[in-house]
Amino acid sequence: MERTLIILKPDTIQRRLIGRVLQRFEDKGLVLAGMKLMCIDRELAQTHYAPHEGKPFYPGLINYITSGPVVVLCLQGNRCIDIARKVMGQTFGFEADPGTIRGDFGASRSFNLVHGSDSPESAATEIALYFSDNELLDYAPNGSAWVFPEDDA
Numbered sequence: 001m002e003r004t005l006i007i008l009k010p011d012t013i014q015r016r017l018i019g020r021v022l023q024r025f026e027d028k029g030l031v032l033a034g035m036k037l038m039c040i041d042r043e044l045a046q047t048h049y050a051p052h053e054g055k056p057f058y059p060g061l062i063n064y065i066t067s068g069p070v071v072v073l074c075l076q077g078n079r080c081i082d083i084a085r086k087v088m089g090q091t092f093g094f095e096a097d098p099g100t101i102r103g104d105f106g107a108s109r110s111f112n113l114v115h116g117s118d119s120p121e122s123a124a125t126e127i128a129l130y131f132s133d134n135e136l137l138d139y140a141p142n143g144s145a146w147v148f149p150e151d152d153a
C-alpha cells in the first residue's frame with residue numbers, strides 16, 4: 001500500500017476549504033492514515049523545500065508555507081501518489097483542469113492550495129518530516145475492496 005504526504009496550504013485554511021479539499025481525496029478512495037493542524041516553522045520549511053533552494057521562487061515559497069496554519073495529511077492507497085496528483089491538478093490554478101482541486105479553487109501562480117509528494121522516495125522523506133511512526137494508522141475502512149480490489153494493485 002503506497003503512502004503520500006499532502007499539505008493543505010495556508011490559503012486552503014484561510015479560505016475555509018479544508019473539508020472540501022479533503023473530501024476530494026476521500027471520494028477517490030484514498031484513506032487517511034494521519035492528520036495534523038500545525039504551523040510550519042522556517043527551519044522545517046527549508047528542510048522540506050531544500051531541493052528548490054537557490055531557485056527564484058524559493059524565498060516566496062518559504063514565506064508562503066510559513067505564513068499561517070496548514071493541515072498535513074498522510075494518505076494511503078494503491079497508486080496513491082499518482083491519484084493524489086491528478087486530484088490536485090496542475091501546479092497553477094489557471095492551468096489546472098476543472099474538476100481538480102486547483103482547477104476548481106485556484107487561479108493564482110503564488111497560492112496553489114495543496115502540496116503533494118511527487119514520488120515514493122519524496123513521500124517517504126516528507127512523511128518522516130511531519131509524522132512519527134506512532135502517529136500513522138494502517139487500516140482498511142469497510143468497503144475498501146470496492147475501491148481497490150486485490151487484483152488491481
